[in-house]
Amino acid sequence: MSAVHASDPALLSDLDLDVLDPGRWLTLAILVVSAFIVVLDNTVLNVAIPTILRDFDTSLLSIEWVITGYALTFASLLIIGGRLGDIYGHRRIFIAGCAFFSVGSLVAALSQGVPELILGEAVIEGIGASLMLPATIAILSSTFRGRERATAFAAWGAAAGVGSAIGPTVGGLLTTHASWRWAFGINVIVAPVGAPPEVAGVRRTNAPKTGRSTLESAWKCNRAVTWSPVANCRASSPSRPKSSIRSTMISPLPCRVPPDATGLARWPASM
Numbered sequence: 001m002s003a004v005h006a007s008d009p010a011l012l013s014d015l016d017l018d019v020l021d022p023g024r025w026l027t028l029a030i031l032v033v034s035a036f037i038v039v040l041d042n043t044v045l046n047v048a049i050p051t052i053l054r055d056f057d058t059s060l061l062s063i064e065w066v067i068t069g070y071a072l073t074f075a076s077l078l079i080i081g082g083r084l085g086d087i088y089g090h091r092r093i094f095i096a097g098c099a100f101f102s103v104g105s106l107v108a109a110l111s112q113g114v115p116e117l118i119l120g121e122a123v124i125e126g127i128g129a130s131l132m133l134p135a136t137i138a139i140l141s142s143t144f145r146g147r148e149r150a151t152a153f154a155a156w157g158a159a160a161g162v163g164s165a166i167g168p169t170v171g172g173l174l175t176t177h178a179s180w181r182w183a184f185g186i187n188v189i190v191a192p193v194g195a196p197p198e199v200a201g202v203r204r205t206n207a208p209k210t211g212r213s214t215l216e217s218a219w220k221c222n223r224a225v226t227w228s229p230v231a232n233c234r235a236s237s238p239s240r241p242k243s244s245i246r247s248t249m250i251s252p253l254p255c256r257v258p259p260d261a262t263g264l265a266r267w268p269a270s271m
Contacts (some may be wrong), residue, residue, distance in 0.1 A: 025141050028152050031136040034098070035156055036127045036163040037187055041121075042071055043167030048180035052117075055180075062114045069122025074129045082134030090138040097131030097192050100124055105187035121184070128191075 016120050045052070052063055085093040104125030111117040136156065144152045174182045 011101040015157060024148075027139065027143055031139060032155050032159040034132055036159040037137050037190055038074075038101070038133050039160045039163035040167050041125065041129070041168065041183075041187070042074075043164060044171040044174075045121075045180065046184045047168045047172040048175040048183065050160050051175050051180050056114055056117075058114050059270055062118075065238030066114065066121050069118055070126045070129070073126025074133075077127060078134060080136070081130040081132075084131065084140055085135045090135040090142070093131050094135035096137065096158035097128045097133075097135060102128070102188055104128055105184040105191065107152075109181045109184035109188060125184075125187075156172060160162060 024077060049060070049063050049067075051255075052058075052066075053060065056062075061205070081093065081097070104120045104123070104127070107120030108117050111120055140152045140156060141149070171183055174180060
């Protein structure tokens, strides 16, 4: 009987988690901090807009591209980031996301104009965030079991909620007592902590080597999610004729979602 239990893969997996993974709480701390800074960057610059306008002598429209560009890049690549983790391993994608996030924050902190700020914050940092956040969820799922998993996800959700809520407060304090550039400087210091595997303590997961079709399907779904609000915004313009609105709503979405259990096959061809 003991030999059967000793050869049971599920039992061995549980033993690995409970006995051979003493650093899982350090992993939780790093993933919680990562989720916190990713969500924090969505709102941390809102209070600093007047200061940035004065420093760069630019227009409000340009600064809006900086702030909303980060959220747009982050949201539009989120599905791709999660799928890349499924294919290449979540720890590897998490470390790559930390690297992108740090480089983007450094570029934004040292920027001398709006183009550099957009490149660092909206593009590079947004790509890093889209890689980091899905990986944190997957790593938590593979690292914790049972009641510990519920505790880990509660801590993750609390950190994300607090990051979104206190973003304007943190941005205001940094802008008033230091500089708005420190909103990015903190990321340069904090984000690289999760990059070295020795420090992160993140368990290596077995990534399924799936074909290109799954990544292509994720890309098609990503296009649908990304372009739907854009098409609706364009379609709501009163100056566009109805025929043009119809083509606008369909043309950005040429993909067909593969049939699955959700019954969403052939969408959006049925529109």
